[in-house]
Amino acid sequence: MESLGMYPTWYVPYIGSGWVMGITGTIHILASHTSIGASFLFALLETKAYRENKPWLLDYIRRYGVFLLVFSYIWGSVTGPGIWYSTTVASPRGISGLIHNFVWVWATEWVFFVTEVIGVYALVYTIGKIDAKTHLKLTWLFAIASLETLLLIIGILSFMMWPGGERWYRTGSVLDAFYNLNIFAQMSMRAAFMCVAAAVVGSIVVAGVREKERRTEIARFIAKMGFVGLAALVPLFFWYVQTLPPTAKIILAARLPAHTSEFLIGMLGVTALYLAWLAWKPSWLPSPVAALMTLLLLLFGLWPEERSRESLRKPYVAGQYIYGNQVISRDVPGKGIRAELPAIQEHGLLALHPFVPVALKEITPQNRLEAGRVIAAIACANCHSLEKTGLLRPLPAKFGGTTDPQVVRAFLDGPLYTGAIPYMPAIPLSEKEREALAYFIAHASEAPTSLSAVGAKSPNPR
Amino acid sequence: MQTAPHADLGTFLNVLRDPAGIPAPPVLFQWLMVLTWALHILFVNLVLGGGTLAIAAFLRRKDPLWGRLSRAMTQVTKIALSLAIVLGVAPLLFTQVIYDPMWYASNVLSAAWVMGFIYALGLGYTCWFVFSFRNKEGASAGELLWAIAAILLFALNGFVMHVLSIQSILPAKWLEWYAPQGIPDMSGLKVHAFSLPRFLFFFAAAAAGIGIFLLAYADYFRLRSDFPAPYRELCRRIGWQWARWGFLGQVVLAITWFAGVEKAAAHPFLWMTMIALLSLLILLWRGKPEAFAGKGYLYQGLFVVSTLVVGIAREEIRLGALLPLGYDPMSYKVNLDLASTLLFFTTFLGVGGLALAFLIAMLWQAGKVEGPYVAGKTVARLSDFALAIVLTWIAIFFGVGLFVWLRNFH
Numbered sequence: 001m002e003s004l005g006m007y008p009t010w011y012v013p014y015i016g017s018g019w020v021m022g023i024t025g026t027i028h029i030l031a032s033h034t035s036i037g038a039s040f041l042f043a044l045l046e047t048k049a050y051r052e053n054k055p056w057l058l059d060y061i062r063r064y065g066v067f068l069l070v071f072s073y074i075w076g077s078v079t080g081p082g083i084w085y086s087t088t089v090a091s092p093r094g095i096s097g098l099i100h101n102f103v104w105v106w107a108t109e110w111v112f113f114v115t116e117v118i119g120v121y122a123l124v125y126t127i128g129k130i131d132a133k134t135h136l137k138l139t140w141l142f143a144i145a146s147l148e149t150l151l152l153i154i155g156i157l158s159f160m161m162w163p164g165g166e167r168w169y170r171t172g173s174v175l176d177a178f179y180n181l182n183i184f185a186q187m188s189m190r191a192a193f194m195c196v197a198a199a200v201v202g203s204i205v206v207a208g209v210r211e212k213e214r215r216t217e218i219a220r221f222i223a224k225m226g227f228v229g230l231a232a233l234v235p236l237f238f239w240y241v242q243t244l245p246p247t248a249k250i251i252l253a254a255r256l257p258a259h260t261s262e263f264l265i266g267m268l269g270v271t272a273l274y275l276a277w278l279a280w281k282p283s284w285l286p287s288p289v290a291a292l293m294t295l296l297l298l299l300f301g302l303w304p305e306e307r308s309r310e311s312l313r314k315p316y317v318a319g320q321y322i323y324g325n326q327v328i329s330r331d332v333p334g335k336g337i338r339a340e341l342p343a344i345q346e347h348g349l350l351a352l353h354p355f356v357p358v359a360l361k362e363i364t365p366q367n368r369l370e371a372g373r374v375i376a377a378i379a380c381a382n383c384h385s386l387e388k389t390g391l392l393r394p395l396p397a398k399f400g401g402t403t404d405p406q407v408v409r410a411f412l413d414g415p416l417y418t419g420a421i422p423y424m425p426a427i428p429l430s431e432k433e434r435e436a437l438a439y440f441i442a443h444a445s446e447a448p449t450s451l452s453a454v455g456a457k458s459p460n461p462r
Numbered sequence: 463m464q465t466a467p468h469a470d471l472g473t474f475l476n477v478l479r480d481p482a483g484i485p486a487p488p489v490l491f492q493w494l495m496v497l498t499w500a501l502h503i504l505f506v507n508l509v510l511g512g513g514t515l516a517i518a519a520f521l522r523r524k525d526p527l528w529g530r531l532s533r534a535m536t537q538v539t540k541i542a543l544s545l546a547i548v549l550g551v552a553p554l555l556f557t558q559v560i561y562d563p564m565w566y567a568s569n570v571l572s573a574a575w576v577m578g579f580i581y582a583l584g585l586g587y588t589c590w591f592v593f594s595f596r597n598k599e600g601a602s603a604g605e606l607l608w609a610i611a612a613i614l615l616f617a618l619n620g621f622v623m624h625v626l627s628i629q630s631i632l633p634a635k636w637l638e639w640y641a642p643q644g645i646p647d648m649s650g651l652k653v654h655a656f657s658l659p660r661f662l663f664f665f666a667a668a669a670a671g672i673g674i675f676l677l678a679y680a681d682y683f684r685l686r687s688d689f690p691a692p693y694r695e696l697c698r699r700i701g702w703q704w705a706r707w708g709f710l711g712q713v714v715l716a717i718t719w720f721a722g723v724e725k726a727a728a729h730p731f732l733w734m735t736m737i738a739l740l741s742l743l744i745l746l747w748r749g750k751p752e753a754f755a756g757k758g759y760l761y762q763g764l765f766v767v768s769t770l771v772v773g774i775a776r777e778e779i780r781l782g783a784l785l786p787l788g789y790d791p792m793s794y795k796v797n798l799d800l801a802s803t804l805l806f807f808t809t810f811l812g813v814g815g816l817a818l819a820f821l822i823a824m825l826w827q828a829g830k831v832e833g834p835y836v837a838g839k840t841v842a843r844l845s846d847f848a849l850a851i852v853l854t855w856i857a858i859f860f861g862v863g864l865f866v867w868l869r870n871f872h
Contacts, residue, residue: 005478007566008640010573011648020577074587077547081554082580088558089573089650092566093480099558100482103491104802108809110552115813117548118821121541126835130828134837137845138824141817144852151859167870174485174802179866328481335797337481354474355637357644370645377648 003354004340006326007092009377016385016392017090018310024082026306030197030298031076033190035120036150037198038068039143041225042123045218046139050132056211058127060218061139064205065124071201073120091382093326094317101177101319101335102156109152115145154190158182161313162245162320169321172334177319185240192236195229196271198222201294203278207287219282226275230268245320247422248312255423256311260304267301314383315425323425324382341428348430349375363432371433372440379427379437388445396445403446408438471633472788478563483795486803488560492777492791495556500773502549503667504766508542510620510665511672513590513613515704520597520606527696529599536590536597536609538675543587560791564630564784571629571639572622573650579622586615620664628655631783659718666715667772670708670742674765676701678758686832695751698758702751705761709743723779731775738768809855816851820844 010017042061049057087095099106119142126135155178163169164181199222206222209215241252274293278285315323321330321337328340343352350356350363356374363371376386380395388396399408412427412434419426429437484491512535519532558565569576589612596605629639632655639654640646680698683689716735720726727733742764746754754761784790823844828835837845 003474003477005481005563007478008570008636009646009648010570010650017573024577024580070588070591073544074591075584077544078580078584078587081547081551082577082584084554085569085576085580088566088569089576092570096480096558096562096566097482099555100480100484100562102802103555103559104485104799104806106555107494107552107806110548110555111806111809111814113548113551114545115817115821117544118818118825121544122821122825126825126828129835130824131834131836134824134842134845137849138821141820141845141848141852144849144856145813145817148852148855148859151856165870172482172797172799174799175862175866176870178802179863179870181867181871183863184867332482335482336795354477355640355646357637357641357646359644360646374646377646 002352004327004343004352005093006353006355006378008355009381010089011377011381011386014385014387014390014392016381016383016390017086018382018392021083021086021090022303022306022310024079024086026298026302027075028079028083029306030294030302031072031079032149033194034197034201035068035072035076036146037194037196037225037229038064038072038202039116039120039139039146040194041198041202041222043140043143044225045221046136048221050136055132056214057218060205060209060214062124062127063208064202065120065127067201067205069120069124073117077117091317091324091326093328094322094324097318097322098156098160101159101174105152105156105174105178109149112145112148112152116142116149119145150190150194151187154187155179155183158186160316160318161186161248161309162316164243164245168319168334169330169332170334172332172336182240182243185236185243189233189236189240192229192232195225196233197297199226199229199275199278200271200290200297203274203285204287204290204294206278206282207285207290212283216282219285220279223275223279226271226278230272230275233268244312247314251312251314251423252308257304257307260308263300263304264308267297270296271301311423314423317382325379325425325427326382327379327425327427329425341426345428348433349379349427350433351430353378363436368436368439369443372436372438372443375429375433375437376440376444379429386444395441399441399445401445403442405435405438405442408441409434412438475563475633475784475787475789478567479794480562483797484559485797485799487796488791488794491556491559495553495560496773496777497770498549498552498556499776500766500770502546502553503664503773504671504769505542505546505549506620506664507668507671507769508675509539509546510613510616510668511670511704511708512536512539512542512675513609513616514668515672515700516593516597517606517609517613519700520601520609523601527693530693531696531700533597534679535672536594540590540594543590547583560794561630561780563789564633565626567633567636568626568630570650571636572625572653575622575625575650575653579619582615582618582622586612586619589615617665621661622653624661624664625653625656628657628660629653631780633784633787633789657719657722659715659722663712663715663719666708666711667769668708669704670712671765671769673701673703673705673708674758674761677705677754678762681756681758682830685830688832698754699751702746702754706743706746709739709746713739713743723782725782729775729778729782731771731778734771735768735775738771742768812851813855816844817848820848 012020042065045057045061049055049061084095119138123135123139123142126138130138159177159180161182162180163177168176168180202222203219206215206219209218241249244252271293316329317324319332321328321332323329327344328337330339331337340352350371351361360367360371360374373386376395380386383393384390384395384398385392386395388394388401399411402408412429415421416424416427417429417434516532516535516539519528519535523529523532589608593605593608593612596608629636635654639652676697680694680701683694713736716739720732720736723729723732742761745761781791820841824837824841827838827841
């Protein structure tokens, strides 16, 4: 009996490791999308400055560029690897699967990253120092290199949703994985959002332009860019939905986190009003209001959007072959990958997990609670908090707070065992494992909110 | 808690490998990992060394030359940090390809520190930016707090990376660390391994690195009248001093570090490291600072080579720890994927060769000119080629993409 290639588990009480990933990812998305949108804003504005002989536009680009260095190139460039790090510790087999499929795509993206980072410093610090034509070419190079980072990462992100058909499973080819059904819809939607993000964040810098006419001209230029993005977002979203897997459509219809639609539609309206205000009366726009709008976009636009996207992928984290709980759910003949569910069904999860201590491989009445805790952490905690007051779909609450293990067992023995619920993984645990997990969940419902479901504690012989 | 015997460890480690395999021969990833690590660490040296020197010079800022040196090093550190981060992405990627079991296990065991690394880096970077905005002529002593906070946070980052590296090559202890007394600890709050000489070695490298950089810096600006001779001489003198002590520290710490490595004498690149560092130390110890005028680029080149040798030695130590356990990265399952392999190498050579060549050539030439710079023919041509290559790249991307997409879905 060979082990499964599973890693230790990291669990963050109450929020789960999933939220750590989500928070890091959301910050990165705002910073990176703003940066790419702004790079095109710079290129267009500088072209205008060059053609219409308006060198003062360069001053705005320089100021926005310095702002961007802090906003996007500190927190954007730190949270970029941060997403890797957070997925590494929260979902090691998920990120490993992506890296082993797409290493050369990521390496290619890295070439553009290097170009982009050198480009942004060159752009900001050589304004007025080098001749206008060379600088304009530099700005366009920066914009295109930035866009190319987007083009590459979207292929990977959209594969995380699904390959879109059976072909990749047969061929294992990176081209089939990368150019999946979802890629172009997601790419266009993100490009549209970039225009919005660049306009909203750019308005913070517009507020600092003193001369009224110049301020108005720049404000209207960026508001126009924002509007184009905003208007495109709606039809692109419908295209995006068409390219989602059937499971995602079910989740979209009925299982999104609370108030997601309200937040997203509301933000669309608020952003439209804001951009209209920006175009109409830019002189009435103080920096704190612009900064507040950016914050709103982050909290009520991106955060619910990212949570939804993460939910839509359920129960998978990559290519509809790796579950959120790190188990490989199906064969991928093109890569020589074998499903792990039959082995779990036959031997049990604890027996096959290489990081489970020997004493827990065999479940006894003495170690039942601890075994249940470990199973919950391995099999459930990627999507569920283990505490009853946890923030991430708390497991005890999902069972209505029942303290009766038999109620939990009914679910574990039926729909969970067979994988009958589209957004839940199949978890065919052994008889004793189901008993231990049910016992733990019932115990977690019973325990006070201070239950530290992950803190090391002695086996409870209850 | 149990510790797996060696024979089982090999199986255990190989089971952890990703079942997808890798898309090209492992040796490619190994070399790319070592090369990009060397590139990354060169800029890390500038961050740690430049940041420390900026602080040291700030303390003597009443002397205008020292004040100027502090401001220059502040900017160097700021830009080097951006480059260190972006260049660090590549070795991080390639490590995960052939050493995924080690990297993932080590990271999860200290997961809270791993996440702390990211936010400490962001915070440190922000502090340094604040310092760079405020480190002007007449800056008050209080501004130094931003710089000190930043450097301490960067040192913390170094500590985390150091711990992860060491933990990763001690798989025999993973189970014991994860589940002491048989109870899994999933908090990721603990760090489990540390080697002081190895940790300090990289700080000594930072001192040497910024010292060597200053020798080249003093040469680079020799034609600019706004970089007067006394300032350049100060840079050269300080660079010479920091490089000498940095190399001395590296030599002493390398001996102590390598003494703790099993069968160290059997690793040729550990010897090469000692030879490279000692040679540089002797060369620097012989002359006076003025003897190094005009030799800055040469020493910069030698330093790059010695850093690469250290990178290979690191890899040798890792292999020395893992091969006897039965983990050989060269035996990784290969699922050859020519299309994506070609994508990387053509982009690396084409975009890397032309776009980066344009940026670097333009910045290099512009920096040498006092006042406005007008691109010459070579740079102008490079800029056209750079734009052409990135546009061609997009055309190919969408051309291939639409073909595959239409074939697969319509």
